[in-house]
Amino acid sequence: MSTGLDFCPSVGDAPFTPQQREWLSVAHTLGRDRFAARAAQWDETASFPFANYEDLRQAGLLRLCVPQAHGGLGADYASYMMVAAEIGRFCGATALTLNMHICSTLWTGVLVDGIPMSEAQRAEHQRRAPLHFARVVNQGALYAQPFSEGTAAAAGRAPFGTTARKVAGGWVINGRKIWASLSGAADYYGVLCTEDRGDDKPDPRDTLYIAVPAGVAGLAISGDWNPMGMRGTVSRTLTFNEVFVSDDEQLMPRGVYFVGAQTWPAMFFTLAPTYLGVAQAAYDFTVSYLRGEVPGEPPVKRRQYPTKQLAVAQMRIQLENMKSIFWRAIHEAKPHPSRDEKMRLYAAHYSVMEGANDLARLAIRTCGGQSMMKHLPLERLYRDSRCGALMLPWTAELVQDRMGRETLYAPGERDE
Numbered sequence: 001m002s003t004g005l006d007f008c009p010s011v012g013d014a015p016f017t018p019q020q021r022e023w024l025s026v027a028h029t030l031g032r033d034r035f036a037a038r039a040a041q042w043d044e045t046a047s048f049p050f051a052n053y054e055d056l057r058q059a060g061l062l063r064l065c066v067p068q069a070h071g072g073l074g075a076d077y078a079s080y081m082m083v084a085a086e087i088g089r090f091c092g093a094t095a096l097t098l099n100m101h102i103c104s105t106l107w108t109g110v111l112v113d114g115i116p117m118s119e120a121q122r123a124e125h126q127r128r129a130p131l132h133f134a135r136v137v138n139q140g141a142l143y144a145q146p147f148s149e150g151t152a153a154a155a156g157r158a159p160f161g162t163t164a165r166k167v168a169g170g171w172v173i174n175g176r177k178i179w180a181s182l183s184g185a186a187d188y189y190g191v192l193c194t195e196d197r198g199d200d201k202p203d204p205r206d207t208l209y210i211a212v213p214a215g216v217a218g219l220a221i222s223g224d225w226n227p228m229g230m231r232g233t234v235s236r237t238l239t240f241n242e243v244f245v246s247d248d249e250q251l252m253p254r255g256v257y258f259v260g261a262q263t264w265p266a267m268f269f270t271l272a273p274t275y276l277g278v279a280q281a282a283y284d285f286t287v288s289y290l291r292g293e294v295p296g297e298p299p300v301k302r303r304q305y306p307t308k309q310l311a312v313a314q315m316r317i318q319l320e321n322m323k324s325i326f327w328r329a330i331h332e333a334k335p336h337p338s339r340d341e342k343m344r345l346y347a348a349h350y351s352v353m354e355g356a357n358d359l360a361r362l363a364i365r366t367c368g369g370q371s372m373m374k375h376l377p378l379e380r381l382y383r384d385s386r387c388g389a390l391m392l393p394w395t396a397e398l399v400q401d402r403m404g405r406e407t408l409y410a411p412g413e414r415d416e
């Protein structure tokens with residue numbers, strides 16, 4: 001079926017809605033005309049892609065998943081996942097950081113509707129969420145998602161060490177987050193922390209999701225930032241020392257995040273589209289390079305070799321497999337998926353995260369030594385592609401771990 005687009009998006013040729021076509025076209029044009037040329041500079045200097053964010057802001061994409069009733073574009077889960085892949089095709093660091101921001105509005109918007117809540121919790125959320133949406137819509141505010149702490153908490157297997165203590169009118173936050181993408185760039189940090197009830201018995205069910213405004217007293221950013229890949233994410237360390245925030249900064253009512261993470265597992269799949277885009281970029285480059293169409297490069301006369309043709313075919317087969325399972329997973333995503341849907345979701349996540357690196361590796365092997373020079377994008381794609389499988393809560397290892405366990409054991413089942 002024809003997409004009615006003058007390009008094939010990273011997710012492939014599919015029956016898009018008119019709105020999806022429009023959003024994909026905006027993402028593609030921005031990526032091709034602006035982000036692609038700038039990607040090397042963020043990578044080289046390990047600096048945040050502010051210029052890309054100005055473009056995203058102007059194009060309205062920062063409010064992509066804010067509900068229409070609150071001034072946003074009202075994109076649903078699947079539409080966002082497609083747009084994210086298309087941005088990742090041109091700048092992985094932009095797509096990955098945009099994901100942290102978009103999820104702050106997606107989880108508190110579309111996704112929250114499917115999370116079981118009491119009437120009081122629902123009313124509380126409906127009172128508070130508009131404040132956050134208005135910041136994004138009216139001020140172009142950027143939200144980050146610092147969850148990781150270097151413990152089992154971000155994988156959902158322990159309470160967070162970062163705590164929130166209830167005081168009159170708000171919360172006092174203490175703790176430390178590592179790998180906080182958008183550090184120094186975000187206007188608000190959506191922090192996951194565990195309620196400190198003063199009884200020394202932290203419980204993951206008491207997880208709070210709270211926005212901490214940048215520049216508030218007691219918040220500090222520290223640490224070097226010189227990683228192998230995804231260098232433009234600028235994911236430094238945040239420390240919170242007796243940081244006071246008002247009650248209205250709660251992005252979800254008390255206890256709702258914990259239920260949400262169990263109800264809506266696809267919320268964690270949102271890290272994957274960036275890497276599908278990176279895989280597409282590695283494939284795109286390989287085809288252009290072998291066809292002698294990379295601007296400024298001498299025409300390499302290699303495409304006549306059967307080994308090159310086979311390698312390109314192998315890459316395309318893997319890419320199509322990744323797209324197919326990605327497509328199915330984004331359309332099956334829902335609260336309380338069936339066991340099989342959950343298995344496919346894990347399989348999709350694993351396939352994209354590990355597959356992106358496989359494709360980038362094959363791309364370099366196939367194009368050869370001259371293709372990995374720093375003035376070309378392939379070596380950056382190779383480094384960026386390695387990062388996906390490391391990301392909690394669904395690292396490649398932890399996904400396999402979940403799949404094996406959840407296949408062989410029913411919920412609650414134990415060995416004697």
Ligand SMILES: Cc1cc2nc3c(=O)[nH]c(=O)nc-3n(C[C@H](O)[C@H](O)[C@H](O)COP(=O)(O)OP(=O)(O)OC[C@H]3O[C@@H](n4cnc5c(N)ncnc54)[C@H](O)[C@@H]3O)c2cc1C
Pocket residue numbers: 100145146147148149150151152154155157178179180181182229230233235387388390391392393395396397398401
């Ligand atoms: C580019 C990039 C951007 C990021 N941005 C953010 C961000 O914005 N916000 C954020 O919160 N985090 C972010 N992260 C952090 C990320 O999600 C992880 O927290 C981080 O990579 C953890 O690395 P670690 O080695 O400390 O993890 P560890 O938890 O120490 O895990 C190390 C390895 O052990 C394995 N492992 C861990 N627990 C288990 C277990 N129980 N059983 C078996 N194996 C296990 C994991 O698979 C992993 O491979 C980002 C990471 C990257 C790479």
